[in-house]
Amino acid sequence: MKLTAITTATALLLGSAAFAQQTVTVNIGSSHPEANIWVYAMKNTFQPEVNRILSETGDYQVNWAESYAGTLYKFTDTREAVMDGIVDIGMVGTVWEGANMPLQNVTYFTPFATEDHRMIIEIFDDLSENLPELKDSWAQNGMVHLSSLITDSYDIYATFPVNSMADLQNRKLNAPGTSANWLRETGATPVDGALTTYYTNIQTGVTEGTLSFASGILPTRVYEVAPELTRVGIGSMYFGGIAANKDFFDGLPAPVRDAMRQAAKATSIAHGDYVGDLAERALGEMQEAGLTIHQLPDSEKAAWVNGLPNIIEPWLEQTGEAGKTVLKAYFAALRERGAEPLRNWDDGL
Structure with missing residues (x-):
């Protein structure tokens, strides 16, 4: 953090104090480009909203030093980039931090909980601030x-439609990381990959489709090689957070910290709106380009959900009592907001 005193006016009247505005330099960045769903609101809401709030008093202004689109670090290093101060504020993908931040990955071990992505934002904004286990994990x-x-x-998204669980037998689907668990006992074989590899994997026959989401499939054009979409509703997932380096944030003047907290709330709302709008637009554009949309029957969806083994158990063994607390708090928050998870992954806790 750098503070620079800038005299913006001399005494206007005899005996009045000169007004000095302080400039705070903030290095902000991400591993993904500005149009990406996890970055868009950082650039287009968080930064301008901080500027707007601070302009109301005029005591501080921010000099933003931007490093978006992986110019400083790649997706495998988002935690380290913020933790080590490579950037002061950045996008952190906790989904890639199963060993270092496992508590944040609770949604990936509890599929079919809710498709309401705005609800997930609301819940994790609350829990990350007010549930000690999650808040302390960020601090640690x-x-x-x-x-x-x-x-x-x-x-x-696949080369074939899924009308029943039988259609998944002996199929190979990209299902990276923890999402591979969602295919257990379905007859399908999960293959690791990422949005950047799905197109080639499917085109070359390494896989026959992927588990993914509309806002990610559209820009990568995976629908060109996987023209059959089966709506399953595995659910929206908590991916990570926009986070600040703790030493940097704690050292900011209180008005700047407050402005960032307020701007973060607006950013959450804007992120939810952007993802919702993009997902809806993506489905329309992909259909116009030839995508066919199917709906997995409810009876087959129930067979999928109930046929899964207890995939939360290894996560609970890894996370212990803290994991139990997070899981119970997450499912309580879902139910308080009217969600009806298709499987009660918190049973027995």
């Missing part, structure tokens, strides 16, 4: 959580 990694990042709901 040298960060302060500001705003939640999510995905829209996961479905199946």
Whole structure:
């Protein structure tokens, strides 16, 4: 953090004090480009909203030093980039931090909980600030959580439609990381990958489709090689957060910290709106380009959900009592907001 005193006016009247505005330099960045769903609101809401709030008093202004689109670090290093102060504020993908921040990955171990991505944002904004287990996890990694990042709901994009569970038998689907668990006991084989590899994987026959979400599939054009979308409703997921380096944030003047907290709330709302609008637009544009949309029957969806083994158990073994607390708090928050998870992953706790 750098503070620079800038004299913006001399005494206007005899005996009046000169007004000095302080400039705070903030290095902000991400591993993904500005149009990406996890970055868009950082650039287009968080930064201008901080500027607007601070302009109301005029005591401080921010000099933003931007490093978006992976110019400083890649997606595998988002936690370290913020934790080590490579950037002061950045997008942190906790989905890639299963070993270092496992508590944040609770949604990926509890599929079919809700497709309402705005609800997920609201819940994790609250829990990350008010549930000690989650708040302390960010602090232990040298960060302060500001705003939640999510995905829209996961479905199946493939070379074939899925009308029944039998259609998944002996199929190979890209299902990276923890999402591979969602295919257990379905007869399908999960294959690791990422949005950047799905197109080639499917085109070359390495896989026959992928578990993914509309706002990610549209820009990568995966629908060109996987023209059959089966709406399954695996659910929206908490992906990570916009976070600040803790030492940097704690050292900011109180009015700047307050402005960032307020701006973070606006960013969460804007992120939810952007993802919702993009997902809806994506479905329309992909259909115009030839995508066919199917709906997995409710009876087959129930068979999928109930046929899964207890995939939350390994996560609970890894996270212990803290994991139990987070899981119970998450499912309580879902039910308080009217969600009806298709499987009660918190049973027995």
